[in-house]
Amino acid sequence: MVKTAFKQLLVGLFLLFVWKFAWDYLDLNPEPPVRAVGDIWDLRTYYNNGKWFPTGSQPFVDVPSEYPQVATYFFGWVHWFSRNAERTATGRDIYFHTFSLFMAGLAYLNYLLVSNMLPARKWLALFLFLPGPLYFTLYRFDALPAFLCLLALYLIRKQAWNGAAILLGIATLTKWYAVLLIPPLMVHIWSVERKIPWKPLVSYLIACVLIVTPTLLAGGLGALTAPYQFHSGRGIEAASLPGFLLSIAGGSLPVNGMVFVFLVLQALASAVSFFFFVESAEQFENWSAIILGCFVIFSRIFSPQWILWVLPFLLLCSRNAADFLLAAAYGVFTYIGFPIVYDLKPAILPVVSVISLLPLFFLVVRYAARVEWRFAYSSIFRYR
Numbered sequence: 036m037v038k039t040a041f042k043q044l045l046v047g048l049f050l051l052f053v054w055k056f057a058w059d060y061l062d063l064n065p066e067p068p069v070r071a072v073g074d075i076w077d078l079r080t081y082y083n084n085g086k087w088f089p090t091g092s093q094p095f096v097d098v099p100s101e102y103p104q105v106a107t108y109f110f111g112w113v114h115w116f117s118r119n120a121e122r123t124a125t126g127r128d129i130y131f132h133t134f135s136l137f138m139a140g141l142a143y144l145n146y147l148l149v150s151n152m153l154p155a156r157k158w159l160a161l162f163l164f165l166p167g168p169l170y171f172t173l174y175r176f177d178a179l180p181a182f183l184c185l186l187a188l189y190l191i192r193k194q195a196w197n198g199a200a201i202l203l204g205i206a207t208l209t210k211w212y213a214v215l216l217i218p219p220l221m222v223h224i225w226s227v228e229r230k231i232p233w234k235p236l237v238s239y240l241i242a243c244v245l246i247v248t249p250t251l252l253a254g255g256l257g258a259l260t261a262p263y264q265f266h267s268g269r270g271i272e273a274a275s276l277p278g279f280l281l282s283i284a285g286g287s288l289p290v291n292g293m294v295f296v297f298l299v300l301q302a303l304a305s306a307v308s309f310f311f312f313v314e315s316a317e318q319f320e321n322w323s324a325i326i327l328g329c330f331v332i333f334s335r336i337f338s339p340q341w342i343l344w345v346l347p348f349l350l351l352c353s354r355n356a357a358d359f360l361l362a363a364a365y366g367v368f369t370y371i372g373f374p375i376v377y378d379l380k381p382a383i384l385p386v387v388s389v390i391s392l393l394p395l396f397f398l399v400v401r402y403a404a405r406v407e408w409r410f411a412y413s414s415i416f417r418y419r
Contacts, residue, residue, distance in 0.1 A: 070374040085110030096254035105209040141178040165366030171340035180210040200235035204242025218309040219322040274337035274388040300333040324348035328399035365394040
């Protein structure tokens, strides 16, 4: 017990050191040629999306945001810590530092959750601090939805279905990918209890409705759908897998068709999971890793910070040395792609980006081979 507490303390101190070192580096090098240590690009967006709080205005109505409600609320509340700054530049720096410290704290909580759910391989949770995930932890907000999903998973292991569904509802309105975990959760509850999980489904929907209602009342349907319209209008990015395929094809492939096909591929694993037994928490985690892995691989958007969502599930499902090595390669190659290659050799970024997805692809294939492919509803049809 003492040994475990000491290790956890060391991990916490390590995160504090990284946070302090990164910001000292940025203070000395505000515009480094390679953002190998620090990157405030997205933090500027969060800062601006959260200006509704200090100005007393309405998010999504007076201050636009391309992120869901929970994330946008969080962006605003962080402004509380910089409210007494006399200069705008000082207030912005305080905001950046505070935001990053919050994310470091969430990364630590994620580490504790993963290590707790890996009793025989606690050391594997340290993979959350590989270069890729550690870099994005400090400068993106994806550690927040990852925390909510991991906490939901912890409750799922205890069969606290309603609490898990509520957490996934909050996670969905933080980053929309969490909705993809609802089909495997529903069939998991069905597999365990052999009854339709109305209460968890209603709990999830109520959580979502309560979160979006203030936006709907303040700005109507236009304010509610603004973030969705923003992201649906984004094209295929060159560093994504479909962008890479388009470049190889020399523009001969139909762009709209590619968008549709890859959107289907992103959600297909989630839809498929609904039809097969998910009788244990381990199988639910396995499906979650496959679902999130497919979402990342087939995305037309280049967002390497999504490693923060999927890596914890990959670690929880790792069974042998091959899994460990592939997870480690994913954590390292992602960092090489961004920021290293992105800043130094952007022309080869699509190739490097696709290479960085290969370990994730192989893990998804390996985990798919461990799925119990048994149709979940044969008993319903048998009695009809």
